[in-house]
Every structure is written in C-alpha cells, then in structure tokens.
Amino acid sequence: MFRFSFGPAAIASALLFAPAPTWAAEKLEGYFIAEQECEAYQSKNRFTNPGGITTSIRRAYDMIAINKPGGDYFQIRIDGAPVTNARWVHTSCGVHVVAAETETAPVPPGSNPVQPSPGAESTENLMTLSWQPSFCEIRPNKDECEALNAGNLVHATRQLSVHGLWPQPNGNFYCGVPNSIKQIDKPETWGDLPEVDLSDDLRNALNVAMPGTQSHLDRHEWIKHGTCYRGEGGAEEYYADTLLITDAVNSSTVGRFLQDHIGQTVTADDIRSRFDEALGVGAGEAVQVKCTSDQGRVLIGELWVHLKGTISPTADLGDLMRAASPVSKGCPQGFLDLAGLQ
Known part of the structure; x- marks a missing residue:
C-alpha cells in the first residue's frame, strides 16, 4: 500500500501553478x-x-x-x-x-495503458508460485523454457518463480479492461497487450523473479488479475507487493528446503511444515500444493499461498497467511524436478 506525503509549501505551489484541466x-x-x-x-x-x-x-x-x-x-x-x-x-x-x-475501433494494442476501475485495495489474495523446471517439462518451447533448459536461467532452477498474485474470489478478473484488450489476452498474442509501465529497478527484479516475462506473462497477469488489485500505486504497487511475498518465501526455510530436495520426492505435509517453521504455526494451512503430470511422473508444479490482509513492506507474511481460511493440502506428494528435459 503506497503512502504519499507532501509538505504545505509543495501543496500550495502545486495549487498555484497547476494548469486547469x-x-x-x-x-x-x-x-x-x-x-x-x-x-x-x-x-x-x-x-x-x-x-x-x-x-x-x-x-x-x-x-x-x-x-x-x-x-x-x-x-x-x-x-x-x-x-x-x-x-x-x-x-x-x-x-x-x-x-x-x-x-468503435479499439485502441491499438501495446499503446493503451489500462486504467483499473475504482475500488478498495484487495485484501484477499492468492499468491501462485511456480517451480519453473516442472513448467518447462510441459511447455519446453516457451522462450523462457528454452533459456532455462539451455542452462541460462540457473536462479529459476533453484527457487520458486512468480506466476501471479490473484485477487479473490476466483472470477475477479479484468477490472476496467476494455473488451478490445480482453479479446487479445491469449498466450499467442500476449505480446500485443499493453506494456506494463514499471520503474527500471522493479522491471529488472521482476524479470528475474518471473521468467515468464520473456513470453509477456507480466502483461497478461496485470490485465487479468492486477487490474483488480486496485493498489494506489497501480501496476508498480501490484508487482512490488508480488515480489515482497515471493522474496519472503524464497529467503525462508521454505526456500532452503526446496533447494535441498531438488531431484527428490517431497510431500505436501513437509512443505506445509516448513511454512509453519518459517512463519509460525498455522501458516502452512494456507498453502496448497499443485502437481502436474509428465509421462507418468507426478511433479510439484506450484505452491498456492492464500493471504488475507493488506500486503505492504511492513506486513508480516505469517500474519497474512494465518488470517486466511485454511485450505486442503492439495497434491499429497510430487517430484521436485531438475532443470532440463527428463
């Protein structure tokens, strides 16, 4: 949640010199x-x-x-x-x-900044984190997967990657997005979606945490989900808050547990226990494990982390997770895939 503060002199100056609309x-x-x-x-x-x-x-x-x-x-x-x-x-x-x-003719894709419809900032959210090697077993032709399988995205083989931050309830999509933009929100035309306007530092950090930016996943996630987040800072706040949660998980004992068990089968109970260990008892009940199938193998695909409360730099991730309603553990166990096609 952004907070802006201006002194009286700055406000007076702005009112004096601001041009009339x-x-x-x-x-x-x-x-x-x-x-x-x-x-x-x-x-x-x-x-x-x-x-x-x-x-x-x-x-x-x-x-x-x-x-x-x-x-x-x-x-x-x-x-x-x-x-x-x-x-x-x-x-x-x-x-x-x-x-x-x-x-009426739509605004040309790629040049129209989407303005989310008004509303309060979302306080019930689902953070979806991907185990990128598993994703790339299934979709090896994606640009980011070709890079990962060639050994060029080492960081994405050892930590969770951003899929998206999804305001809840499910179905809360495309807030204030014109139909002309929604119609091209398909994987094959994500590159035609409006570019997401982010600061250079945030853009660089997102490109690391979300390998899918190579396929313009960031544009899709902002259009479909981010517009319903409704933070005061728009896309900048949406992706800054996304990285806050992602970094908190990856830097915890959860991240270290995953690194230590690459190439092994892990259980949902083990993963949820590590969340309890890192963020306090009860946090693990907000985590659901999603698996994917690859030629008879069951792979850990994603961790879905349910959150309730306002995400901000001062918010405690454990508190956000414990405030959410408990969810089922999902897939009971799966293989934590290695990089490269198996």
Missing part, C-alpha cells in the same frame, strides 16, 4: 450495448448514483459522449433515471455501436 467530453453517436450489469453514475468523480441505477445486460442505450478522447467513461441516456437520465458508465461495461454490427 483541458479534457472535455467528446460527443458520440449511436448506442451503448451493455455486456455487464454496472452502476450508472450521475457523477463519475464522486460515484453518486441516485436511484441505484444499473445497466441491463444486452440492452441498448442511447450514447451521449465519452468523458475524453480515449477516455474511460461513456455517458449514456437511461430513461426514467431520477435526477438526470444522463449517466456515466465505465467503458469496460459494454461496447459503443454506431450502427448495427459496427463497433
């Missing part, structure tokens, strides 16, 4: 087709909604405007709405149709 609503013709049930606001800035009006799925509404060119809110007409029938809905709620079977 120049964005103006752009008039649109045609109709808005709702694909979701969404709130229709009188004020999109204050989120006021007299009458609690929502859109109806697959219903067409007269289109009035978009809040700015390439903006994130459509203004539509909802007959019978109290106070005003001109209401604002998020662009992720549906599509703008000018005439039958004609949809």
Whole structure:
C-alpha cells in the first residue's frame, strides 16, 4: 500500500501553478450495448448514483459522449433515471455501436495503458508460485523454457518463480479492461497487450523473479488479475507487493528446503511444515500444493499461498497467511524436478 506525503509549501505551489484541466467530453453517436450489469453514475468523480441505477445486460442505450478522447467513461441516456437520465458508465461495461454490427475501433494494442476501475485495495489474495523446471517439462518451447533448459536461467532452477498474485474470489478478473484488450489476452498474442509501465529497478527484479516475462506473462497477469488489485500505486504497487511475498518465501526455510530436495520426492505435509517453521504455526494451512503430470511422473508444479490482509513492506507474511481460511493440502506428494528435459 503506497503512502504519499507532501509538505504545505509543495501543496500550495502545486495549487498555484497547476494548469486547469483541458479534457472535455467528446460527443458520440449511436448506442451503448451493455455486456455487464454496472452502476450508472450521475457523477463519475464522486460515484453518486441516485436511484441505484444499473445497466441491463444486452440492452441498448442511447450514447451521449465519452468523458475524453480515449477516455474511460461513456455517458449514456437511461430513461426514467431520477435526477438526470444522463449517466456515466465505465467503458469496460459494454461496447459503443454506431450502427448495427459496427463497433468503435479499439485502441491499438501495446499503446493503451489500462486504467483499473475504482475500488478498495484487495485484501484477499492468492499468491501462485511456480517451480519453473516442472513448467518447462510441459511447455519446453516457451522462450523462457528454452533459456532455462539451455542452462541460462540457473536462479529459476533453484527457487520458486512468480506466476501471479490473484485477487479473490476466483472470477475477479479484468477490472476496467476494455473488451478490445480482453479479446487479445491469449498466450499467442500476449505480446500485443499493453506494456506494463514499471520503474527500471522493479522491471529488472521482476524479470528475474518471473521468467515468464520473456513470453509477456507480466502483461497478461496485470490485465487479468492486477487490474483488480486496485493498489494506489497501480501496476508498480501490484508487482512490488508480488515480489515482497515471493522474496519472503524464497529467503525462508521454505526456500532452503526446496533447494535441498531438488531431484527428490517431497510431500505436501513437509512443505506445509516448513511454512509453519518459517512463519509460525498455522501458516502452512494456507498453502496448497499443485502437481502436474509428465509421462507418468507426478511433479510439484506450484505452491498456492492464500493471504488475507493488506500486503505492504511492513506486513508480516505469517500474519497474512494465518488470517486466511485454511485450505486442503492439495497434491499429497510430487517430484521436485531438475532443470532440463527428463
């Protein structure tokens, strides 16, 4: 969770010299087709909604405007709405149709920063950590797997790698993401998704912790899951918090246990016990082991770590795990795979 602090002089200076906003609503013709049930606001800035009006799925509404060119809110007409029938809905709620079977052109992929819809920061999350050698047994043609199996990603053969941080409950996906972007969120077109804007230091750290960045996994995870995390710092905070959890696990006795047992069969009970040892009794009950099959072998594929509470640099991982509801241990045992195709 980011916290920003500015002195009185800085605030006064900013207010004095800040230019007045120049964005103006752009008039649109045609109709808005709702694909979701969404709130229709009188004020999109204050989120006021007299009458609690929502859109109806697959219903067409007269289109009035978009809040700015390439903006994130459509203004539509909802007959019978109290106070005003001109209401604002998020662009992720549906599509703008000018005439039958004609949809407004999508923003070119790779150049459109996605703006998550408003909401509180997620406090129920699932951290999914991958054992990369097992993943690469199944998908050896991935760029990151070719590098790993060639011996070029040694670190990823000895520690857990980032798959993703997933706000819960399951199904909490694509918050504020336009349909034009969702439609290309497929592994073969992840490279066409908007690039995730991160600081250089965080980008470098993520590239190490998440080998899948070579296949643009970071873009997919941000679009599908990160937009629903809703931290104040956007993608920067989402991935910074992801690395906080990943580093805490890898640097603990859990990480050392995995390193010491590469090429051996380990049990879910052993793994959960190491979490208890590292983070306090009860932490292991928040861990579920996921296995994958490879030519008759059962491989440890991922560890799913359930968390409840706000993730921050001052948060205790053990507390976050113990606050989560206990889960089943999952796969009872599996082989901790070596690098290279077996």
